Amino acid sequence: xxxxxxxxxxAWVRSxxxxxxxxxxLMTGDSHHSQDLVQEALVKVAARWEKLRAENxxxxxxxxxxxxxxxxxxxKLAVPVDELPERSLGDPSEAxxxxxxxxxxxxxxxxxxxxxxxxxxxDDLTEKQxxxxxxxxxxxxxxxxxxxxxxxxQVAPEVAAFGSDGxxxx
Amino acid sequence: MRPMTDETQVRTLLAExxxxxxxxxxxxxxxxxxxxxxRNRRLGGVVAVAAATAVVVLAYSGLDGRLFSEPIxxxxxxxxxxxxxxxxxxxxxxxxxxxxxxxxxxAQGLPRGEDARAAFSVGGVLYAGDQRLRMPGVPRxxxxxxxxxxxxxxxxxxxCENQARNCSFNGLMATDGSITTxxxxxxxxxxxxxxxxxxxRVMFDRWILDANTGEVLADLPNNVGYINAWTPKGIIxxxxxxxxxxxxxxxxxxxxxxxxxxxxxxxxGLGIGFGGGCSTVQRxxxxxxxxxxxxxxxxxxxxxxxxxxxxxxxxxxxxISVPGGRELGSLDVPDNFSxxxxxxxxxxxxxxxxxxxIPDYKATFRSPMLIVRCSATSGECERASATLSDYxxxxxxLPMDPEAPRDGTT
Numbered sequence: 001x002x003x004x005x006x007x008x009x010x011a012w013v014r015s016x017x018x019x020x021x022x023x024x025x026l027m028t029g030d031s032h033h034s035q036d037l038v039q040e041a042l043v044k045v046a047a048r049w050e051k052l053r054a055e056n057x058x059x060x061x062x063x064x065x066x067x068x069x070x071x072x073x074x075x076k077l078a079v080p081v082d083e084l085p086e087r088s089l090g091d092p093s094e095a096x097x098x099x100x101x102x103x104x105x106x107x108x109x110x111x112x113x114x115x116x117x118x119x120x121x122x123d124d125l126t127e128k129q130x131x132x133x134x135x136x137x138x139x140x141x142x143x144x145x146x147x148x149x150x151x152x153x154q155v156a157p158e159v160a161a162f163g164s165d166g167x168x169x170x
Numbered sequence: 171m172r173p174m175t176d177e178t179q180v181r182t183l184l185a186e187x188x189x190x191x192x193x194x195x196x197x198x199x200x201x202x203x204x205x206x207x208x209r210n211r212r213l214g215g216v217v218a219v220a221a222a223t224a225v226v227v228l229a230y231s232g233l234d235g236r237l238f239s240e241p242i243x244x245x246x247x248x249x250x251x252x253x254x255x256x257x258x259x260x261x262x263x264x265x266x267x268x269x270x271x272x273x274x275x276x277a278q279g280l281p282r283g284e285d286a287r288a289a290f291s292v293g294g295v296l297y298a299g300d301q302r303l304r305m306p307g308v309p310r311x312x313x314x315x316x317x318x319x320x321x322x323x324x325x326x327x328x329x330c331e332n333q334a335r336n337c338s339f340n341g342l343m344a345t346d347g348s349i350t351t352x353x354x355x356x357x358x359x360x361x362x363x364x365x366x367x368x369x370x371r372v373m374f375d376r377w378i379l380d381a382n383t384g385e386v387l388a389d390l391p392n393n394v395g396y397i398n399a400w401t402p403k404g405i406i407x408x409x410x411x412x413x414x415x416x417x418x419x420x421x422x423x424x425x426x427x428x429x430x431x432x433x434x435x436x437x438x439g440l441g442i443g444f445g446g447g448c449s450t451v452q453r454x455x456x457x458x459x460x461x462x463x464x465x466x467x468x469x470x471x472x473x474x475x476x477x478x479x480x481x482x483x484x485x486x487x488x489x490i491s492v493p494g495g496r497e498l499g500s501l502d503v504p505d506n507f508s509x510x511x512x513x514x515x516x517x518x519x520x521x522x523x524x525x526x527x528i529p530d531y532k533a534t535f536r537s538p539m540l541i542v543r544c545s546a547t548s549g550e551c552e553r554a555s556a557t558l559s560d561y562x563x564x565x566x567x568l569p570m571d572p573e574a575p576r577d578g579t580t
Contacts, residue, residue, distance in 0.1 A: 022188035031191045070508070102183040103190075110444055110471070122184040127396075135514045135529075137566065139434060142396050142408045146417050146432025147444045149180075 001049055009049050013042060016058055019123065024065050026118040029107050037065045062123070063133045066115050105152050113148035116141055273512040274530040276504050277540045283552035286525050286541045288517055289323060289568040291315045292560045296323065296343065299570055303347045307339070316363045317372075318568045319381055321345060324363045324372060340374055342384060350384040353377060364397035364405065367437060373397055373405070378422075394420070399435040403454045406435045419458025427458040440479045442472050451475065451482065451492050464493040473509040476518050481546065483516075483524055485509045489546050501544040502551055514539070517567035522547050525554060527565055539565065 001009065017038065024034035041064040045057050052060055106114055112134065119130040120141070127145075131138045289298040291314050296303040305315075307327030317324040322344040329339070340363065342350040352372075364373045365381060372381045374397065378388035398406040404421040406429070417433070420426040433443030439454035440463075448467035452460050463479075466472050470484040475492065482490045485508045487501035501507075501524070509516055513526035524546055529539040541555035558565070 018193045021193040022191060025191040026184060026188050034191065102187045106187070113444065117180070118184065121181050122188060124181075137515075139396065139398055143398065143417070143432045143434045144444070146408065150430065150432060151444075 001046065005049055005053070008053055009046055012053070012057055016061070017042075020058075020061055020065065023062065023118050023123055024069070026106060026122055027066065027069055027111070027115050029103065033069075037068050040068055041065045059129065059133055062119065063135075066134060069115075070111060109148050109151055110144075112136075113144050113151065116144045117148045120145055273504055273507055273528055274538075274540065276507075277528045277542050277553065278557075280542060280551055280553045283543055283554055286543060286554040286567070287519050287570045288525055288541070289315055289318055289570055290515075290527075290565045291325070292539070292558045292565050296325070298323070298345075301345070303343065305343075306341070306349060314566060315343075315568060316566065317365050318570070319365055319372075320369050321382060323568070324365065325349075326363075342372075342381065352379055352384050353386060364400035364407075365437075366400050367402045373400060388422070399437055399439075399441075401435065401437055401439040401454055403439050403456055404458060406454070408432075419454070429458055429460065433460075436475075438479070440475055442475065442482075444471065451479070464495055466490065466495055474516055474518065474524075476546070477521060483509075483546065487544070499547070499549055501546070502549040503544065513542075515565060515567050517569065518546075519543065519569075525567055527567060541567075 020038045020041070021034055024037045025031055028034050028037065038061075041061045044064050045052055045061050048060075049057075106117070109117070115134060116130060119125045119133060120127065125133070127138050127141045130141045134141070136144075285299070287299060289296065291297070291305055294305045294307070296305050296315055305325065305327060307329045314327075315323045315325050319342065322342060324340070325343045326338065326340050340352045342352065344350075352374075365371070366373075370381055371387060372379050373394075376390040376393045377386060378390070379386055394405075394407045394409070396408040398408065398417070400406075404419050407418055407420065409416050409418050409426070409428075417429045418426045419429055433441040433450075433452050435441035435452075435454060441452045441454070443450045443452050448465045449471040450465050451463040451472065453463050455461055466482070466484075468484070470486045470488060472482045472490065473485050475482050480492055481498065482492050483501070484490060487503045487507055489498040489500065490496065491498055506512070509526070513528050515527040517525045519525045522545060524544050526542045526544065527539055528542055529537045537560065539558045539560065540553055541558070542551055543554040544551040
């Protein structure tokens with residue numbers, strides 16, 4: 001990577017790093033692991049920067065983060081990474097009750113459901129973009145999203161009102 | 171406590187929760203990490219051992235150029251600090267290497283078997299057994315085959331070089347390659363096709379059409395959103411209005427019913443859903459009701475059902491009886507194989523064989539892919555295609571002959 005490439009890479013990193021770390025945090029529930037995942041993804045993006053800079057480095061980075069997270073989790077099945085460590089939340093007194101509830105609720109979703117929710121509702125990606133990042137069909141994105149929202153209603157009674165818009169529609 | 175009443179509130183809560191994480195500045199660091207990694211590779215195993223026992227320093231340059239560090243106690247007792255090495259946090263914390271070879275490399279090393287008996291499109295070409303048919307549109311952009319019909323396939327394509335304007339189409343491709351373009355959907359061509367159980371009608375967005383001629387049979391007042399399946403017991407779709415994305419059951423002529431939870435259904439009304447930490451095999455009943463055939467609550471969730479629905483394969487390749495939940499065997503795949511991670515698409519080719527699309531994730535853009543066939547009885551796997559290449563991130567496998575019974579176990 002030449003100086004110009006590095007400059008553009010650094011600019012891209014600064015533009016997206018907050019979003020990437022926060023997405024990774026929502027997927028993993030672990031602040032340290034999310035930093036690791038993002039750093040690993042950035043290394044991989046850097047290695048392909050000359051090609052990626054003209055395409056979609058954000059999407060590529062998110063795909064790497066998701067896949068590395070799943071890969072890491074599969075190697076570490078004995079480690080209950082789904083349980084949110086308290087340190088992730090910092091001082092609980094500073095975190096809103098809503099954040100605590102959503103954090104605990106997210107921890108009880110499957111990894112794919114959590115990823116779908118994060119990419120769809122936090123990163124504001126389209127369903128097709130989410131499908132491409134996760135390597136699944138748009139239908140799977142929809143079904144996982146629907147299941148995730150239903151699961152949130154189930155595990156977090158405080159948020160039970162979500163999505164209850166009646167049994168039928170015209 | 172605020173109740174979440176709409177999608178906006180989910181976004182707000184996610185954003186609030188995400189805001190509790192501290193974000194370091196990575197700029198200027200990732201590239202250094204890359205150089206450090208290459209240097210470590212050259213030094214080989216000695217460095218790897220030293221790195222594993224080194225005091226870890228997480229170093230991030232701040233936006234203002236500050237450097238701060240966070241020491242992490244070593245996992246092993248009394249390590250010798252190595253000030254010259256600052257291995258990455260993940261390299262040190264992850265002491266266990268992935269088991270088995272990379273999945274694509276494993277697939278490349280398999281013996282070559284017969285070509286997959288499946289229909290799929292890749293690189294602008296529709297493959298269906300021995301047939302090769304040129305797809306319309308621009309290969310680089312969205313085009314694909316989404317369902318098999320007795321006379322061919324339902325396809326979708328774009329014919330413009332960019333997506334700045336709506337130039338997407340849905341159509342029917344016959345086995346001789348001829349194409350019937352379906353009426354232009356307002357929302358563009360998408361994976362929203364469904365075909366009726368008798369193959370006479372197709373449905374997408376707000377249209378119900380004759381599957382052979384493309385004639386419009388019904389123009390519905392609303393776009394029904396994404397259609398999951400058209401079963402003898404009704405149509406399952408996702409209502410996208412207001413971003414609700416709720417799964418609904420609808421029998422034409424009746425009022426749609428919102429279903430509990432969500433599941434992937436297929437045209438015979440069987441589906442796999444997830445909830446409560448379990449994957450469930452479900453059967454659609456009349457009126458949109460659902461019967462749970464089996465709960466499977468292992469860490470390795472169910473990925474797909476056999477054509478008869480009497481067996482299922484899990485993400486990692488275990489064959490499970492349905493509804494008994496008994497482990498019948500496992501596919502001879504690498505330990506790091508998972509439909510949740512590696513294979514992009516899968517299909518029960520017949521009663522005893524499962525096809526997987528396995529891409530090379532090291533590549534970008536035109537990704538090389540292989541189709542692999544694994545026997546659900548012996549577990550043995552073989553290559554079922556030459557190396558394929560496409561711009562799309564995955565290809566969708568469809569049964570060659572949707573009408574033929576594909577599972578002798580019923």
